[in-house]
Amino acid sequence: MNDWPLWEVFIRSRNGLDHKHVGSLxxxxxxxAIENARDVYTRxxxxxxxxxxxxxxxxxxxxxxxxxxxxxxxxxVYRHPTFYDIPDEVGHM
Amino acid sequence: MTLVDLQKRFxxxxxxxxxxxxxxxxxxxxxxxxxxxxxxxxxxxxxxMLPEGNWITRAPSLRRKAALLAKVQDEGGHGLYLxxxxxxxxxxxxxxxxxxxxxxxxxxxxxxxxxLSWADxxxxxxxxxxxxxxxxxxxxxxxxxxxxxxxxxxxxxESFHQRQGYEILLTLCRGSDEQKAMAQDSLNRWWWPSxxxxxxxxxxxxxxxxxxxxxxxxxxxxxxxxxFVDATVPQARYLGLTIxxxxxxWNESTGHWEFGEIDWEEFWQVVKGNGICxxxxxxxxxxxxxxxxWVREAAMAHAEKQRHRRDVA
Numbered sequence: 001m002n003d004w005p006l007w008e009v010f011i012r013s014r015n016g017l018d019h020k021h022v023g024s025l026x027x028x029x030x031x032x033a034i035e036n037a038r039d040v041y042t043r044x045x046x047x048x049x050x051x052x053x054x055x056x057x058x059x060x061x062x063x064x065x066x067x068x069x070x071x072x073x074x075x076x077v078y079r080h081p082t083f084y085d086i087p088d089e090v091g092h093m
Numbered sequence: 094m095t096l097v098d099l100q101k102r103f104x105x106x107x108x109x110x111x112x113x114x115x116x117x118x119x120x121x122x123x124x125x126x127x128x129x130x131x132x133x134x135x136x137x138x139x140x141x142m143l144p145e146g147n148w149i150t151r152a153p154s155l156r157r158k159a160a161l162l163a164k165v166q167d168e169g170g171h172g173l174y175l176x177x178x179x180x181x182x183x184x185x186x187x188x189x190x191x192x193x194x195x196x197x198x199x200x201x202x203x204x205x206x207x208x209l210s211w212a213d214x215x216x217x218x219x220x221x222x223x224x225x226x227x228x229x230x231x232x233x234x235x236x237x238x239x240x241x242x243x244x245x246x247x248x249x250x251e252s253f254h255q256r257q258g259y260e261i262l263l264t265l266c267r268g269s270d271e272q273k274a275m276a277q278d279s280l281n282r283w284w285w286p287s288x289x290x291x292x293x294x295x296x297x298x299x300x301x302x303x304x305x306x307x308x309x310x311x312x313x314x315x316x317x318x319x320x321f322v323d324a325t326v327p328q329a330r331y332l333g334l335t336i337x338x339x340x341x342x343w344n345e346s347t348g349h350w351e352f353g354e355i356d357w358e359e360f361w362q363v364v365k366g367n368g369i370c371x372x373x374x375x376x377x378x379x380x381x382x383x384x385x386x387w388v389r390e391a392a393m394a395h396a397e398k399q400r401h402r403r404d405v406a
Contacts, residue, residue, distance in 0.1 A: 003187050004393060006180070023246070024177045026186060029396035040170040043163075044250070063116045064094065 006055040007033040011047035019051050027052075107308055112238040115181040123307055126300065127237055128182050130309065135175035136193045136200035140374050142168045144208040145217060153211060160257045161214060167250050174243040181239045194379050201225075202360070203290050205368030212265055212272075212279035218258015220280075220287040220325070226251055227321045228291070236308035259328065266332045273333070280329065281337045288352070289360045291318040322350050 004026040010019035022041050027033035033052040041047070061069055077083050086093055094102075099118040106113060113119055142165045149165065152158035176186055192198035203221050208214060229251065232244040265276040292298055292314040304310040312320075329336050340353030362368065 003185055004389070023174060023243075024180075025173060028392035029399060032392060032396070040173055043166070043170070060116060063114065064118070 004028050007037075007052045008055050008058060009033070009037040009041055010051040010053070011037075011041060012049040013047055015048060019049065022046075024055060030054075107236055110236075110308075112241060113236055114238045122303070123309075124182050126304060126307070126309060127240065128179055128184050130304075131175055131179040131182075131240055131243075132184070132189045132192070133199050133201075135172045135179060135189070136198055137204065138168045138172035138175060139193075140200045140204045140378060141221075143374055143377055144204055144206070144370075145214060147208060148211065148214050151211070152214075157261070160253075164218070164254050164257060167254070171243075171247045171250070174246055175240075178237075178239040178243045190382065194375070194382060196366070196375060199364070201290060202363040202368060203286050204374060205363050205370045206282070206286050207370050209282075210275050210279060212262065212275040213283065215258045215261030215265065215276065216279040216283040218254050218256075219262055219328070220258075220283050221290070222251060222254040222258060223325060224287050224290040224321050226255060227317050227324075231310070231312045231317065234308075234311050240309075259332075262332055262334075266334065276332065277334050280334050284337050285355060285359075286363075288318055288322070288355055289363075291315070291321070293357070293360075319349055322352050326350050 005028075006024055007027055007030070008024050009022050011022050012019045025033065025036050025040065027036050030052055034050050037050050037052060042050070073079075100120065103113070103117075103119060103123075105111075106117075113123075145161060145165050145168075149158060149161050152161050176189060179189060180186060189198070193200070203224075208217060226248065229244050229248050233241060233248055235241045235244065262276050262279075265272040295301055295313045295315045298314055301310065301313060305313065326336060326341070338353045340351065342351050344351050363371070366372075
């Protein structure tokens, strides 16, 4: 048997929320992937919408390069609101 | 980065409770241990459907039948979550299934015991799922990300399994004398095998120490077994059933139930393949796999045909 391709499953739990990765499964094609995803990942009303993406189409950053990859954001504290001093008297801003 | 640096970074993550993710560097031993443990766990879910599946058509009411069907369906899903977690470690589904079917891979020995009466369906839910939940609650905190996430999902779904089992026994225990005797007989047969589910004593367990230091396991076999006995004894009392252990007694000073020695000879015999149902279980799995082969092939052929049609159009 050659394995059916692997699919990543994303589910929107209710309208207004993002689709979130929940796991993966094997299926012959996208229709079957969606049906199988319904059967294993939404047995208890976990979702209102399903996306499936064949795993081979996902490209990922290299964890070995995590430090250099995300380094530039670490030094930019001025991107956060707490960096700026506003007197209490001004109130909420 | 040198091997020493990679190892150091890995150790720091484990120490700091940072989960290890699929593409992160990990020691070979860690990867191998996880593949073995997660796939055994997956096989157990799948083989675990067999003793109960036998009772779906014999359930005493539609309510019981729907619940049992849902439980067995969950177990199939749990097998899938676990196989998927194992596959993130670079092993294929096909290899994992082959190892099960050729008898090389192990699964939980508990499923090599037969479900002889309806009460056994109660006992399996209450005791077998109860013991599995003890283990799985601990594994939610395992150091490997995909395994941990699978466990969190499984635990969320599984809490109904134990309750439906206990409710079956409660109903029998409130019924006729024959029904209560059936429940007691079932407890007599499932109690000791359930305690064996936690594996050998810590002193005898070959992989335990390393697994604990890698934080794959967070509690030892004996710790989990004791927690299970402590939780279960009062539940048996409420049912009005007697646990088949003359040495069982409450220790006021430790706050734990003391219990008798497990028959380790029986344990190892079942592990080695000489349990009551070992051969039957494997035979059933092989048959299901072979009889399903045409479905897998046909689905693939259909998908290829559809793809081809789309490309031409």
